[in-house]
Amino acid sequence: MRARGSVLLGVASLWVFIFVASEAWAIPSWARKYGTSCSTCHVAYPKLNYFGKAFRNNGYRFPEGGDQAATKETPLSLGAEGYKKLFPRALWPSDMPGIVPLSVRVVSRVNLFEDEQTASFEFPHEVELLSGGTLGETFSFFTEIEIEDEDNDLELAVDAVIQYDPRPWLHVRMGTVHPHPISDHLRLTAAHYSPYDTRTTPGSLSLRADNPNGSTATLSISASTEEDRWRFRDGQAGVELWGARNGSDGKGGLTWSLGLVNGQGLVDANDRKDFFARAGYKFGGYGELGGGELSQDLEFWRDDSLKVGAFFYTGKSTNTYEGSTTALSGTPGTGLVTVSADALIENAFDVVGFDFDWWMRDLNVFGLYLRQSDDDPRGSGESIDTDAWFVEGNYVFYPWLIGILRYGQTSQDFEIRPDPENQKFLVPALTLMARANVKFVIEAQMRLDDPGQGHDRYILAADFGF
């Protein structure tokens, strides 16, 4: 889902689009605000530990009403408490960060491509300017400006969210929201979760147009779409209601989410809003809002628990394909003419699935299965059903060394055409935390299916934030 406008920035083109979830990231500003280490909230950034999840679920606040006591940076008062008594004849009192909570994250990569037999230094791959915090007792915010290299083009991603937090079990988020259940932006690898990457609408189509000179009956015109093609992974402009509750005895608990989003673009590509719903329940472990069973181990990431969830998304994608070609004019001697063609594809689709997240001491296994049913993604009247899943294991050998192994499959069932071969993804990786805010990742992105053979990619990433 990208709303693109092109602007030249030096020698590189700059693309503007919505990107990134409004979920808790590794934001050093929060470490500064509370005077605490990154690992208070992260197993290894950006992957959250149980306390980080409770912090997010409390609206970016310390659990159990402890935010004020835990805050080290003095906020700037925007009104004394007494003004509450004057309301509505006075503004409701609030505060804001005393210092602009600005953070920077830089990711650099060495990329080795098997098919191109090349190694490239992508220094940097991306630079992120992050900010997040609270605005008084019941508002919070998250913003990000990201500049990322995409094949020597610089892409600018902007994300801004304001959230109303009247209760921990009810938050109202407006801005960029993430419909998918396991946050793609909290992963430890460069590789995205493969089930989120399926785009059933094509990037280009071959259209037919009358040939003006009649040498052939029709011309074949390659047409492409300017609209972003929907995929589950992308952040979307929308409104989300969500919340969390602790379970019995303060352990685990419920998380839920309902959202209404554009589906495509900042200006909606069609007249229908997409809708999503999610719910999950965590059995055992630390409470979703904090409290409950505390691990007595020194290993701060441990949170023996099982979380299961289900999710649903329904939407409509709309893409306009336009293209043109030149042909000899039908009037002899008048030279070349431009022949254009366009097509509109409207596709209704649903996504349904379930996810899980299991922690057993130093091992975390999580994954999801989804089924996406597209009504007519190619404008040919043909429906497509997509089944996709992944399972990932993370093992914390040491707090500074985490092994990662992910396997995923995506298969598609075409109504008329022969089905393509299943795509099989394998991602082994190793995360080395040199410091709480400096890490290195060694990663392989492998395809085990025949069409994907010979296209493996290997990455060495250096990542730091401050």
Add this chain to the structure above:
Amino acid sequence: MKLILPLVEALTILLQLATTASSQTGTIAGTATAKGMRTSAGIVVSLQATGLTTNPPAQAVTMDQKEMQFLPHVLAVVKGTTVKFLNSDPVPHNVFSPEGKYNLGTWPTGEAREYRFDKAGVYTQLCRVHPEMEAFVVVLETPYFATTDAGGHFEIQGVAPGKYKLVAWSEKLKSTEHEVTVEGGKTSNVDLTLTR
């Protein structure tokens, strides 16, 4: 007989004077400077000698966890002292020590855990929930010790006269040792500088 009585009285007075002098205690005071550090607070100055006896307090000595810090940052105690670790923060805290090889677990606001230090040494206190938190329990085999204030000042009162080894310990600087003599009824001044 007339001569003997004054002699006995004189000897008695002399004996009393001698006894008083030996029973009077002395004081060691001074300044310990932590060279290159922002503060000279938290330096533990102790007087060590063979045969000193220590009596641990009957009540536990407390170390709090408040506003994501251990308070005090340095706690000096005698061998056998029980330290009570509090949690005055609204978040869970933990206490463990790499040297002591103990993990007191993780507990919520208002609760406490205790640990008895039966062996002399320096015990780093860490919280596995909040890795930035750190404190030290310095366990001593002498009743004569003090911890410096922000200006590096220290004073050890009630010291039995004699020769001692004055040891100054800092969490980040090299420990220093000095020979000192404590005289009854007197205050001896000692200024120290601890360096890397």
